[in-house]
Amino acid sequence: MDRIVVERLSYSYGARRVLEDISLRVRAGAFVGIIGPNGSGKSTILKNIYGALTPGRGKILLDGDDIRTLRRRTVAQKMAVVGQENTVPFRFTVREIVSMGRTPYKRLLEPDTPEDARAVDEAMEALGVAELAQRDFSQLSGGEKQRVLIARAFAQQTDLLILDEPTNHLDISFQLQIFEALAASGKTVLAAIHDLNLAALFCTEIYVLDDQSILAHGPPEDMLTSERIRAVFHVVCNVSISPFTGKTSILYRPNTIQTEGTSP
C-alpha cells in the first residue's frame, strides 16, 4: 500500500526552479531515503509533502487523499515531521517538548490523559532521552536535541515519519542511534539523508536527486554505484558489499591521494 505518492511535482522559489517533475512513492513499511548534493532540492520535496511549501504544480497524496484537501490536524495524526529547524526561543523542558507531539489529538482545554503520558514516556524511552525529561531543551547538545525532536514525532504515534537530514552535524554514535531507533520502530520512513553509507545501511529504497529531478530510484545496492556517485556528487569512490555489515559500503578517495592501478 502506498502511504505517500508524489505525482509530477514542480516547485520554484520565485523565478528559480528548484524541482522539476518529481514523482515518488513511499510504500507502507518502507525506509525510503532521498540522496543528492546540497541544493538539489531534497528539503524542498519534503517541505512540499509536509505542507511548509505549497506545490507549484503536481499532486501529493497521503493514503490516497490529496494532502491539500485534508485538515492539518488529520495530516498530523497520520504523519509526523522532524524538520531542520530546532531553535526554541523559550525555556521548555524536554518532557514539555515531547508532549507537544500530542497536540494533534487534543481538543481545546482538554487536559493530558494517562494515555498521553504513556505515549510521551514510550517515545522518550525509544530515543533514549527519558533521563533528560526535566532538563532545559535549549541547554542540550545537538545530538540530544535531535533525539528529543524525534521523540516528539514518536509521541505523535503516527506510523509515518518524515525527516529532513535527521543526523546532520551529529557524532557517528548519535547517527547510528537515531537510525537504529527509526528502523526498530517499524514505522514507514521518508528521509533526506546526506551520508551515503548510512543510507546504504538502513534504507530499503533510495531516490537519487540531481539537478532538480529524480535521476533514479531503487534498492540501495542498485542506486549506490561508483559510476552514479561520481556522476552526481563528482567524487571518486569504491563501492563494495562489506563483509562486515553485509551492506553496500562506499569509500571515497580524495584527489590528494594518488594510487596506481586501482580503478576508480
Added chain:
Amino acid sequence: MKQPMSYKKWMLAGALLALIGAFFATGLGAMSFSPGTVLRVVFSRIPFARELAQEPSRLEFNMIWKLRIPRVLLGLIIGSALGICGVAMQALVRNKLADPFILGVSSGASATASLFMVFGVFSFFGRYALSLSAFLGALFSIVFVFAMAHVNGRISITRMLLSGVAVAMIMDAVTSFVAVSAPNAFSVYNVSFWLSGSLAGAKWETLALPGAVMLLCGTCLMAQHRALDVLVMGEEAAGSLGVSVRSTQQALMLLSSLLAGVAISVSGSVGFIGMIVPHLSRILAGSSHKRVLPLSALLGGILVVWADVAARMIAAPEEIPVGLLTALIGAPFFLVILKKRPGERTCLNG
C-alpha cells in the same frame, strides 16, 4: 508528577497574597489610611457587616470607596491584561522582547484614542468608542509590525524592533500633534496621560469593560495554550503538529490588540509590563503557556498595583505617571534580555 500540584498551590498562595497586597495598597497614597479604615469602608458597603464596624467619615468613604478601591482594582485588571497581552505577543513573534510598548502597539492605541477624544473620530461606535478606537490603533500597529518582521515564515528580530520603533515614533507624533492642536479638549486625558500612563482616572464605571475583555481574552488564550506552545517551536513545526498557523497568528493579533487597546484606553500606556511579567513567569514556572498565562495575569496585577502605589507616594502630594516608573524599571530589563539572548542560533541547510 508532583509539579502540577505545587504549581497550583503556588498560584493559590500567590492569588491570596495579591488580594492581601491589594487591600494594603488601597490605604497607601498621598493621603494614607490605616487598614482598619479601609476595612470599615468596605464593611459599610456589605449589608450585614455594616453593623459590625463603626461608620466611616464622608471623606474616608469618598477617598477609599470612590477613588482608591476602583484604582487598585483597575491596576489589577490593567496589569493582568498587559501581562497576558505580552505573553500573546511574545508567542506570536517567538521572542521575549515583544511588548505592546516596545512594538509600538501602545502608541498606536494612544494615537487613535486621542484622535477620538479631540475630533470625535469613530464616535459612531457610541459608548465604547474610546476603547474601540484604541483597539483599532493597536490592531493596526501590530499587524504592520508583524508584516514587516515576518520574512519567509520567520521573524526577523531586527526588523521587528526597528519597525516597532518607527511605528511608535509616528504614532506618538500623532498623539502630540493632536494634543497641541486642540489643547483644551483634554481633561483627565492629557498628552502625558497617553504617553506615560496613569490610573488616576479610575472609577467604578470604568472597570467593567477592561475587566470583561481581560477575562474573555484570557479564556480564549488559555483555550489555545497548546497551540501557543507549539507556535513557539516555529511555524513549520506548528503546522506539522496540526496547528493552523495562520489563523492562530490572526487570533493572537486580534486578542493582543484587544487587550492592549482596552487597557490603554483607560490607563494610557503603562510600558514594559508585557515584557517583564511573562519573563518573570517563565523563570518561575517554565514556558508552558498553561502556566505562564495565569501566572502572568497574577504577576501583572501585583506589579501594576504596587507600581501605582509608588507613583502615588514617591513625590506626594504630586503624582508621578505610573508609566514612567514602569519604564524606569522596564527599560534596563529590556537591555539585559537583549544582551543575553540564549538559544538564538539557527541552523539551516538546504
